[in-house]
Amino acid sequence: MSAPENGVEDLVEHTLAPGNFPEPPQRRTEPDTAPTSRLTVRVVWGDLTRVGADLHVTGHYQGIAPTAAERALDQKISVGKRQVIAEHNRRGWIDAKLGKVSYFPSYFPCQDGDPVVRSAAVVGMGRMGTFTERRAARLYESLLGELLTLGHVHKAVTVLIGSGAENLQVTRVARALIRGFETALKAAGGPQALNEVLIVEIDRLRAEKLHRALRNNSGDAQRYINVVDEVTDADGGGLKRMSAAVYAVTELARLARSVGPLEGGQGGDPASPGEALRIVLGGITNDILRGDIRRRLSDIADIDPTDIAISTHSSSGSEQAPLPVNVSVLQGEGGLRWAALAERATVPERNVRVDADLLHQLVDRLSDPTVDDARELPDLLSRLVVPIEFQWLVSDEAPVILEVDRSTATVPWEFLADIRQDVCSEQAPLAVRTPIARILRTEYSTADIVDVAEELREGTPPQALVIGDPGDPAKDLSLEKARNEARAVKDALRRNDVSVRALIGAPNSAQRLPDEEPATRIDVLRNIFSGQYNIVHYCGHGTFDESGPSGWLFSDGLLTAQELAQLSRPPRIVVANACYSAKVKPSATGVFKVADEFLRAGVVHYIGAAWQVPDDEAQIFADVLYQELFGGTSTVGDAVQAARRKAYDRSRDLNRRDAGPAEKAVPVDQHRGNAWAAYQHYGDPTDRICGPESH
Structure with a gap:
């Protein structure tokens, strides 16, 4: 089942769905005389969310989680930490084709004297890395053309869409805006009900640059557009x-x-x-x-x-967390297709030609690598496949979100290295120093409506379902290590005031504790479908079949995402250690295969191991992960990074302890110590599961 044709707006109650508006008028030739009224365009120095209007609009790249102005707008209209625009983006419900407008309501009632956001909209910018001045003009033409048909929108406020992160210069986007607005106004014969568009800039100098660029480029468009003479001051303006x-x-x-x-x-x-x-x-x-x-x-x-343009840079000292660097790496003809969007720059698409066999060999060497390969090959991976223009963006100054497809998901990007000539070889890996997460480009099929305002109720502890060792001991599929990890996870969660239900061992297992129940598919599904669990943690066998279903192995069969398709309130996060046995050893594509299916069912975060992880390292990872998630204010990305850091530090201690005389300098287990890189996180690293206000 595919997402509704009308898009996300028809899935949210009280949303201003396009179907509720009259159809846009047919395009017509330019009128012989100028319209009786002009559209007022005003540059405002202030905060987008603090400027009153009938509709607030920002741009949206296909598949990219909201950042900057879009993120601020999302926080303004949403209730709690689970934001509506981010949630719909994650589920693939936003049609981000160039110029396509999606509408969202505000969950907050209007308050006297408070210019709250009444309703919001995002306009599609297409795929990251493809935005040009010509496409910007088409975007503004499409956006204004639709706004002119909305009889209740008299004043709209937006930002200069397309100029963020140095994507396009302000002068170029301003020229595109004038050209697009003029075309739309010509077709409509004038401004109709909409009579004013405010373009907000939070930085004073950028506001002045924008104002001058709009005035300089208005030209013949002054028949239809009146750019106000001065920059207007509003609340929230600042100076970078x-x-x-x-x-x-x-x-x-x-x-x-x-x-x-x-x-x-x-x-x-x-x-x-x-x-x-x-x-x-x-x-x-x-x-x-x-x-x-x-x-x-x-x-x-x-x-x-x-x-005048002055460039400054600081890698630390900012009180506000840096915005993530969004990097798209997809399979292209004869290589990889890259694009990037960061706070400091946007890099259009670049193609890197990579020999497929060579890349496959590199992926094999970095999947459950030896100690030497884990130390020496990440630099080669980054230099071989990452475009030179992108290498400076990949650093520990901001979280990295990698958009991958089914082909590029096989690459162990957690080994990605930042290319710095002055970095010594002893520096910790990048994924240990900064959050690295993935977003899987896929067509999510679920159309279930998620209550995005649902959060942990005040005074109610978080809920977790822990599933461990569900394999049939009669078939030699019971795993002592999985059972031990499940119990360690149970204890770790309870230490952090999380309410835990433990389903451990198959029905015919004789090794359950008094607070544990049998783990069967029926009981697991019954608990998950109750909608009460924020976290599901699985420890056991996993099967990863390229041509068939993949999932978790129980004594009574295989649990796949097919059984989860009807979930209306799925778990927020799923953590899976499902590769303990060589009998059911996953391929390199196993994690993303299962992640795809669970994300399709609506899970916000999926964390899985790409290869077999020793039980002691798995327990350390889980313990730190949950301590950070529920014991502080960490984002999911920060929690995963902290868990990787702990696993990495422990492996270094063990390797040093094993080192002795020269003939024994290499650890006995050549593959030990790489658990930190085995864990792959699919989801938004800036998301929070819990915070102080939830306790």
Whole structure:
């Protein structure tokens, strides 16, 4: 069953569905005379979510979790931590084709004097890496063309869609906006009910740049569009570090122009311009250099601040968590197709030609690798397959979200390395230093309506279902290690005030504890379908069949995602250690195969091991994961990273302990110590399962 044709808007109660609006008018030729009224376009310096309007609009890339303005808007209209736009994006319900508009209601009632967001919309920008000025013009034409048909929308507010993260220059997007708006207004014969569009910029300098670009490009479009003369101030406006530097330089330049020579006793008064400039240049003792700096500043004095660009960079010290770097890596003809979207830059699509056999060999070597391969091959992986333009984006300065397809999901991207010439070989792997997560590009088939506002009820502990060792001991499919891990997970969760129901051992197992119940498919499904569990943890055999169903092995059969298709309230997170036995050893594609099926059923996060993990390392990973999820304020990505870090540190300690004389310097188990890389996380690493307010 595919997602509804009308898109996400018809799945949410009270949403402004396109079907509720009149059909857009047929395009017609340009009228002979100008319309009697013009559309007012106003640049506003402020916070998008604090500017009142009938409709708030941002852009949305296909399959990319909301960031920046879209994320802020999502938080404004949603209840709790499970945000509506992010949830619908995850389920594949947002049609992000270029210019396609999807609508969302606000769950908050209007309050007196509070310009709350009444309703929100996202307009499709297509696939990440494909946005150009020509496509931007088409987006703005399509967006305004639809807004003109909404009789109840008189004022709309948006951001400069397409200019974020240095995707396109402000001047180019402004030109595209004017061209797109003009085309739509010509077709409609004027602004109709919509009479004003506000374009909000939170940074003052960008607001001024945008205003100037719109005025300069309005030209003949002034018959239809009136760009207001001045930037309008609103709540929430700020000044980024780069903009502050620009203003500081220009003011210093004007100061240099305004005062006479500094020599000869001028100044003395701390408030005088001469003394202020003397203080600024006082640290420069070389007279020639000081004079040259002053002359250069005088040259800058006549430059408009909007013509100046100053680049600054800081890798630490920010109180606000950095936005994730979204990287798309899909199978292309003869290689890999890459695109990237980060807070600091957007990189259009790049193709990397990679020999398929060579890549397959590299994947095999990095799947359950030896200690030497795990240390030496990640750098080769990154240099061989990652475009040069992308390598500087992959670092520990921000979480990394990799969009993969069925082909690229086989690559152990957790071994991805940041390419830095000055990094010593002893530095911890990238996935140990920053969250690395995956998003699987697939056509999710579920159409179940999820109550995105459902959260942990106040005063109610989180709920977890732990399933361990469900294989039939009579068929030699019982696993002591899986049973031990399930009990360790049960104890770890309870230590963090999580209510646990433990289904451990097959019905014919004689090794259950008093607080444990038999693990059968019926009992597992009954508990999962109750909708009360935030977490499901599975320890046991897993089967991974390329041509058939994959899932978890029970004494009474195989549990696959097919049985979970009717879930209306699926678990928030599934953790699976399902590869303990060589008898049922998974292929390299096993994790994403099962993850795909569970994500299809509506699970928000799937964490699985790509190869066999020793039981002691699996227990350490689970213990740290749940401590971080429920014992603090960690995001899921931070919790996975912390668990990887603990597993990595322990493996290094063990390897050092094993090292002795030269002839015994190599650990006995060549594959030990790579559990940190075996765990693959599918989901949004910035999501939170729990927080202090939930306890």
